[in-house]
Amino acid sequence: MAMSSTPQNTENSFIKKLKASGRSLIVFYGSQTGTGEEFAGRIAKEGTRYRLKGMVADPEEYDMEDLIQMKDLPNSLAVFCLATYGEGDPTDNAMDFYEWLQNGEADLTGLKYAVFGLGNKTYEHYNEVAIYVDKRLEELGATRVVELGLGDDDANIEDDFITWKDMFWPTVCEHFGIEGAGEDVSIRQYKLTEHTDSVPERVYTGEVARLFSFINQRPPFDLKNPYLAPIKVNRELNKGGDRSCMHIEFDIEGSKIRYDV
Numbered sequence: 001m002a003m004s005s006t007p008q009n010t011e012n013s014f015i016k017k018l019k020a021s022g023r024s025l026i027v028f029y030g031s032q033t034g035t036g037e038e039f040a041g042r043i044a045k046e047g048t049r050y051r052l053k054g055m056v057a058d059p060e061e062y063d064m065e066d067l068i069q070m071k072d073l074p075n076s077l078a079v080f081c082l083a084t085y086g087e088g089d090p091t092d093n094a095m096d097f098y099e100w101l102q103n104g105e106a107d108l109t110g111l112k113y114a115v116f117g118l119g120n121k122t123y124e125h126y127n128e129v130a131i132y133v134d135k136r137l138e139e140l141g142a143t144r145v146v147e148l149g150l151g152d153d154d155a156n157i158e159d160d161f162i163t164w165k166d167m168f169w170p171t172v173c174e175h176f177g178i179e180g181a182g183e184d185v186s187i188r189q190y191k192l193t194e195h196t197d198s199v200p201e202r203v204y205t206g207e208v209a210r211l212f213s214f215i216n217q218r219p220p221f222d223l224k225n226p227y228l229a230p231i232k233v234n235r236e237l238n239k240g241g242d243r244s245c246m247h248i249e250f251d252i253e254g255s256k257i258r259y260d261v
């Protein structure tokens with residue numbers, strides 16, 4: 001992490017990156033084995049649903065003094081997903097940032113932030129890094145937008161994260177006046193293009209490998225060349241009640257498919 005007062009170059013200035021790409025949400029991670037990084041990625045991605053375009057960032061790769069300027073970016077939010085290791089220590093990639101927070105006196109007034117910690121209750125220094133960062137950012141003048149979330153790897157850290165995230169988005173939306181808080185707006189990830197010039201003989205209609213393999217069924221059959229076995233018997237075994245158990249028989253005669261039970 002570069003800590004200098006000289007003008008930053010674009011590469012390690014996350015503010016410049018955010019501005020250049022029209023983003024206002026940055027999610028930093030302190031992670032050793034990837035969980036924190038994965039959580040950070042999910043938050044950044046979900047931001048699109050709430051018109052908060054996000055990016056994931058490794059604090060080691062950026063000039064964290066940029067946090068001072070975050071306030072100049074409208075509707076901006078910095079999220080930190082931070083794991084604790086050792087004697088309440090940060091991960092290697094968050095070490096410089098942690099020391100900068102501990103030793104520096106940056107004025108972070110106007111910075112809006114939220115922290116999610118990753119830890120394990122069986123350790124003496126449970127989630128100490130996240131607890132400290134959450135407190136220290138406030139001491140330096142920043143505004144906590146969402147209450148600190150703590151994940152316990154000894155129980156189910158995924159559940160802890162989801163529970164926190166379910167509260168995170170409505171709170172963020174309310175804070176920034178974003179309408180449709182909590183709505184699961186779908187993100188279009190495809191484009192529909194109608195091709196009128198295609199030759200029907202060359203168009204796949206669900207075949208995995210060979211064109212028309214569903215019409216011209218030829219052995220050997222396998223995952224890539226599935227056999228469309230007719231269903232011989234299909235009946236409900238349970239009589240009455242609200243449970244269902246079907247007995248289904250497939251006719252594989254002539255297919256040369258063998259199976260063991």
Ligand SMILES: Cc1cc2nc3c(=O)[nH]c(=O)nc-3n(C[C@H](O)[C@H](O)[C@H](O)COP(=O)(O)O)c2cc1C
Nearest residue numbers: 031032033034035036083085086119120123126127
């Ligand atoms: C060697 C080791 C030391 C750890 N020390 C702590 C600790 O002191 N406090 C804590 O709350 N969790 C501790 N943990 C738990 C991790 O923080 C937790 O598993 C976390 O989910 C890891 O996140 P990551 O995959 O992003 O690195 C430790 C885990 C390991 C493997």
